[in-house]
Amino acid sequence: MQVILPDRSVRTLSRTSAPIEEILLELGINPTTVIVVKNGKVVPEDVTAKKGDELRILRFSHGG
Amino acid sequence: MQCSKCRRDAVIYQRYSGLHLCEQHFNRDFEAKAKRAIREHRWIESGDTVAVALSGSKDSSAVLFFLHRLLHERRDVRLMAITVDEGIGGYRDPGLARAIADTIGVPWVTATFAEAYGLTLDEIVARKGTNLSCSCCGVLRRALMNRIAREEGVTKFAYGFNLDDEAQSVLMNALRGDAERLTRPVREAERMVPRIKPFMYIPEREVALYAFLHVEGFDLAGCPYAGDALRGDVRGILDDYAYRHPATKYSLVNLGEALREPERVTGEGLRVCERCGEPCGKICRTCQILDEMRKGT
Ligand SMILES: [Zn+2]
Numbered sequence: 001m002q003v004i005l006p007d008r009s010v011r012t013l014s015r016t017s018a019p020i021e022e023i024l025l026e027l028g029i030n031p032t033t034v035i036v037v038k039n040g041k042v043v044p045e046d047v048t049a050k051k052g053d054e055l056r057i058l059r060f061s062h063g064g
Numbered sequence: 065m066q067c068s069k070c071r072r073d074a075v076i077y078q079r080y081s082g083l084h085l086c087e088q089h090f091n092r093d094f095e096a097k098a099k100r101a102i103r104e105h106r107w108i109e110s111g112d113t114v115a116v117a118l119s120g121s122k123d124s125s126a127v128l129f130f131l132h133r134l135l136h137e138r139r140d141v142r143l144m145a146i147t148v149d150e151g152i153g154g155y156r157d158p159g160l161a162r163a164i165a166d167t168i169g170v171p172w173v174t175a176t177f178a179e180a181y182g183l184t185l186d187e188i189v190a191r192k193g194t195n196l197s198c199s200c201c202g203v204l205r206r207a208l209m210n211r212i213a214r215e216e217g218v219t220k221f222a223y224g225f226n227l228d229d230e231a232q233s234v235l236m237n238a239l240r241g242d243a244e245r246l247t248r249p250v251r252e253a254e255r256m257v258p259r260i261k262p263f264m265y266i267p268e269r270e271v272a273l274y275a276f277l278h279v280e281g282f283d284l285a286g287c288p289y290a291g292d293a294l295r296g297d298v299r300g301i302l303d304d305y306a307y308r309h310p311a312t313k314y315s316l317v318n319l320g321e322a323l324r325e326p327e328r329v330t331g332e333g334l335r336v337c338e339r340c341g342e343p344c345g346k347i348c349r350t351c352q353i354l355d356e357m358r359k360g361t
C-alpha cells in the first residue's frame with residue numbers, strides 16, 4: 001500500500017493488511033490529529049487498509 | 065466501518081462519544097453542536113449583522129459556510145465576511161478568501177495593513193523579529209477589524225475557534241499560573257464588537273473535516289510567522305493525553321467556563337485613545353505599536 005504523508009512525500013508499505021490507526025502510530029502520527037483519505041474517501045482510523053490501497057494523510061494547521 | 069445511526073459508511077470515529085458517523089450524520093451532529101453553542105450564549109439575535117473574520121483557513125471557511133447555512137433564510141440577520149491582508153509575502157492571497165466568500169454567496173470586504181497603517185507585516189517582522197510580531201499583528205488586525213465593523217454596522221464577530229483552541233488556552237493559563245486570565249478573559253478594544261465562537265464545542269479535527277467536505281480551496285498552511293512556542297507545546301501535550309483520555313478537551317473547556325466570572329456590561333473602565341479615537345483599556349496598544357514601528361525601534 002501507498003501512504004501519502006502530510007508533507008506530500010510518499011511511502012510504500014509492504015504490509016498486506018492493517019488497521020489505519022496502527023499504521024499512523026507506526027509513522028509517529030497521533031490518529032486524532034489527522035484526516036485519512038483512503039482511495040479517495042474519508043475514513044475513520046479503525047478501518048483496515050489492504051494491499052494496493054492508497055492512503056492520503058492530511059494534517060491541518062493551527063489557527064487563522 | 066458502518067455509521068452507528070444508519071447503514072452508510074462512516075467518515076469519522078468520535079472517541080469521546082464512541083460513535084461512528086457517516087457524512088450525513090456527521091454534519092447533523094456538527095451543526096447541532098454549533099447551534100447549541102450559539103443558543104446557550106445567545107450569540108445571535110434578531111437585527112444582528114454577523115461578520116466572519118475570513119482568513120481562508122479551514123476554521124474561518126468552515127464557520128462562514130456553517131453560518132450561511134444557518135442564516136441564509138433569515139431576513140432579520142445579516143452575514144458578511146471580512147478579510148484583513150496583513151501583507152505577508154507568499155502567504156494567503158486575499159483572493160483565496162474572496163473566492164471562498166463568493167462561492168458560498170456571502171458579501172465580502174477587505175482591508176490591508178499597508179493602506180491602513182502604511183506598514184506590512186513583513187516590514188514589522190524585519191524590525192521586530194518573529195516573536196513580537198505575532199502579538200503586534202494580532203493587535204493591529206483586531207483594531208482594523210473593529211474599524212471596518214463600525215463602518216459596516218457589524219454587531220458580532222464570528223471566529224472559527226474550536227474546542228482545541230479553547231482547551232489549549234485554559235491549560236496554558238493554568239500552566240502559567242495566570243488566575244486573572246482564567247477568571248476574567250481579556251476585555252480590550254476588540255471586545256467592543258462581541259466575539260462569537262460557534263465551534264467552541266467541536267474538536268479541531270472535525271472542523272477540518274467539515275471544511276474538507278464543504279469548502280473548496282481553503283488553505284491548509286499555517287502562518288509562517290506563528291511563533292507561540294508555549295501553545296505549540298501545550299497542543300502536543302494535550303493531543304497526546306486526549307488520545308488516551310478522549311473527554312479531556314471537553315473537561316478543560318467546561319472548567320474554563322465554570323471559572324469565568326460573568327462579564328460586566330457597564331461602560332466602566334472603557335476609554336478612548338487620545339490619538340486615534342479607538343476604544344481601549346488604558347493606553348492604546350495599536351498606537352504604541354505603530355509609534356515604535358515608525359520610529360524604527
Ligand atoms: Zn449515518
Ligand SMILES: [Zn+2]
Nearest residue numbers: 337340348351
Ligand atoms: Zn490609538
